[in-house]
Amino acid sequence: MITRTKAARTATLSGVLLVATLGVAGLSVSAAPPDSTVPSPTVPSPTETSVAPPTGTDDSSVVITPGTTTAPTTTSTVAPTDTVATLPPGTPTTTPYPLPPAPVLPSNVENVAPAETPLQAVGSRSGPATQVLQQRLLDLGFWDTAPDGKYGFATTQAVMAFQKYTGLSPSGKVDKATAAALTAATEKAHGLTNAGTLVEVDKGRQVLFIVVDGKTQWAFNTSTGSGIAYTATNKNDPTKVETGDAQTPAGLFKTNRERPEGWWEGDLGRIYRPKYFNGGIALHGMTSIPNHPASHGCVRLSTMAMDFIWDSGLVPLHTTVWVHE
Numbered sequence: 264m265i266t267r268t269k270a271a272r273t274a275t276l277s278g279v280l281l282v283a284t285l286g287v288a289g290l291s292v293s294a295a296p297p298d299s300t301v302p303s304p305t306v307p308s309p310t311e312t313s314v315a316p317p318t319g320t321d322d323s324s325v326v327i328t329p330g331t332t333t334a335p336t337t338t339s340t341v342a343p344t345d346t347v348a349t350l351p352p353g354t355p356t357t358t359p360y361p362l363p364p365a366p367v368l369p370s371n372v373e374n375v376a377p378a379e380t381p382l383q384a385v386g387s388r389s390g391p392a393t394q395v396l397q398q399r400l401l402d403l404g405f406w407d408t409a410p411d412g413k414y415g416f417a418t419t420q421a422v423m424a425f426q427k428y429t430g431l432s433p434s435g436k437v438d439k440a441t442a443a444a445l446t447a448a449t450e451k452a453h454g455l456t457n458a459g460t461l462v463e464v465d466k467g468r469q470v471l472f473i474v475v476d477g478k479t480q481w482a483f484n485t486s487t488g489s490g491i492a493y494t495a496t497n498k499n500d501p502t503k504v505e506t507g508d509a510q511t512p513a514g515l516f517k518t519n520r521e522r523p524e525g526w527w528e529g530d531l532g533r534i535y536r537p538k539y540f541n542g543g544i545a546l547h548g549m550t551s552i553p554n555h556p557a558s559h560g561c562v563r564l565s566t567m568a569m570d571f572i573w574d575s576g577l578v579p580l581h582t583t584v585w586v587h588e
Contacts, residue, residue: 371457371477375402377447384442387435389414396437399445400425404452406481408567417567423554424484427468428452433484433554452482461583462546464562466511469555471546471562473577480577483568486552487511487586488560495559497530505530509559516540516584523573531559536569540584546572562586 368374378399383392394412400421401407405428407421419435426433429444437445454463454472456479463472463479464487471485488511497503521538529537535548546562548569557563564572572578 369457371453371474371479373451373453373478375449375451377449378445381446382437382442384439385414385437387414387419387437393418396442396445397421402451403445403448404479404482406483406568406571408571416565420484420552420565420568423552424470424482425452427470427484427554428482433469435554451479453479454482455587456585459583461585462578464511464584464586466513466556466586466588471564473572475577483564484552484554486549486555486557486563488558489556493559495531498528498532499530503530507559511544511556511558511560511562511586512541513586513588514541516586518546518578518580518582518584521580534561535566536573537561538572538578538582546578546584 382396382399385392385396389412391412393414394410397407397410397412397418400418401410403425405421405425406417408415408417422437422441423433423435425431425445426435426441429448431441431444452470452472454465454470454474456463456472456474456477458477460475463474464485465472466487469485469487471483472479473481473483488509490509492506492508494504494506497505518538518540522536524536526533526535527537529545530543534545537545537547539545544560544562546564546569548566549558549563550566551557552563552565
């Protein structure tokens with residue numbers, strides 16, 4: 264229903280705007296020019312004008328010119344469309360991509376967890392921090408006598424073996440770099456051998472490995488032939504003169520004779536509990552195992568390490584010895 268006011272039915276001759284107030288959506292109508300007959304405005308049916316305004320607008324913004332039917336223009340806000348990642352065909356959308364398989368470790372490699380707390384750079388001091396260090400060396404396969412907190416000769420040798428194995432400066436003392444490497448290590452020491460039971464002598468790194476059934480049991484600091492020519496009087500027969508180039512030949516050998524107790528007088532000096540594998544060349548104990556090749560050709564270990572090898576029965580007669588560069 265449309266209601267007209269009195270003012271809307273009166274036309275002025277001076278061109279005053281004739282306004283009709285409509286009750287449909289608040290519509291306003293401009294009047295015809297003066298001296299003209301005022302036609303009845305064309306009003307759309309309620310059905311045609313029942314367009315709700317956009318949210319936040321006012322009805323009075325809709326204007327219709329007389330004699331026309333104009334639907335108001337509405338502005339709407341369209342919700343943004345979510346961006347969906349494109350997945351390869353056949354990929355389930357409810358499960359993540361499968362993780363790649365874990366790398367397969369070589370058969371002679373054993374994982375070891377990093378240390379729970381950082382090891383201290385103890386230098387060569389004894390104490391509780393050294394006891395933690397000794398246990399870490401044992402866990403990583405570097406032989407030491409016991410985690411007793413005493414920084415003695417055996418611990419110095421174990422630290423030196425670790426430093427040689429990892430390419431650090433082999434001082435035998437635990438500096439910051441060595442402490443950090445011990446803390447972060449994730450593999451037990453191992454040689455190249457992945458089968459058999461043998462002694463492996465790595466001349467390049469000056470480290471000796473004892474391998475049982477393809478698994479490295481222990482790593483030791485060692486010192487092999489210096490490669491320096493020598494001339495020396497035979498200690499067992501002063502009438503003889505020994506000469507050589509202080510080489511530890513590479514190759515595969517077997518232990519063939521041994522001296523089970525104490526010190527023995529070799530042709531070139533005293534050696535401790537030797538196990539011979541190549542003529543007069545033996546695996547034996549010594550009081551000096553430096554961080555470089557220094558022997559006449561034998562493979563040196565500490566006397567404590569040699570006692571351990573004998574007591575554990577790890578290197579019986581006819582054990583294979585593999586020496587490589």
